[in-house]
Amino acid sequence: MRNPNALVPTLEDGDFVLWESNVIVRYLCAKHAARGLYPEDLRTRFDAERWMDWQQTTLNGAGRDAFIQLVRTPAEKRNAQAIAASVAATEPLLTLLDTHLAERPYMAGERLTMADIPIACEMHRWWGLRRHAARLRALHRPAGGEAGPFWTSSRRLWSEGGPFDA
Numbered sequence: 001m002r003n004p005n006a007l008v009p010t011l012e013d014g015d016f017v018l019w020e021s022n023v024i025v026r027y028l029c030a031k032h033a034a035r036g037l038y039p040e041d042l043r044t045r046f047d048a049e050r051w052m053d054w055q056q057t058t059l060n061g062a063g064r065d066a067f068i069q070l071v072r073t074p075a076e077k078r079n080a081q082a083i084a085a086s087v088a089a090t091e092p093l094l095t096l097l098d099t100h101l102a103e104r105p106y107m108a109g110e111r112l113t114m115a116d117i118p119i120a121c122e123m124h125r126w127w128g129l130r131r132h133a134a135r136l137r138a139l140h141r142p143a144g145g146e147a148g149p150f151w152t153s154s155r156r157l158w159s160e161g162g163p164f165d166a
């Protein structure tokens with residue numbers, strides 16, 4: 001088996017097999033370093049590394065239950081408490097992210113780096129939940145109201161890589 005965990009993603013680059021999503025991002029950005037996604041400057045690189053680890057160990061875990069419940073669980077079996085706890089755990093992290101992005105255009109500073117990739121994927125997943133949860137809609141975009149600052153930041157972040165499902 002290529003990935004002993006039997007999970008995606010798994011990358012095959014010739015005879016080299018690599019798994020763990022953020023490690024795959026690091027590898028591809030380093031391999032194609034000329035594109036600038038893998039910062040040469042050590043501090044900028046590890047700033048990017050920091051946010052990638054934060055996404056995987058903090059942000060992803062906080063939003064996981066909302067995703068599992070709203071997307072993977074039939075409506076009649078959903079655990080409303082688990083969704084509420086997951087939303088409550090994610091909210092302060094979105095505020096943190098919004099504050100960070102209010103001061104710089106990208107996660108690691110002035111340029112798009114590897115750090116923006118997992119964060120943008122995570123935000124895409126989070127905002128995608130709006131299709132499933134009026135509660136998230138109400139939290140982040142009051143009916144008839146203006147988008148909050150995080151909306152603006154995450155929209156900008158995601159739109160760098162493709163269309164944003166608004």
Ligand SMILES: N[C@@H](CCC(=O)N[C@@H](CS)C(=O)NCC(=O)O)C(=O)O
Nearest residue numbers: 005006007008009019020021022056
């Ligand atoms: N830490 C691993 C987690 C991999 C993982 O959990 N993959 C999920 C999808 S995100 C999976 O393959 N689940 C099996 C399934 O959905 O059937 C990574 O970041 O690559």
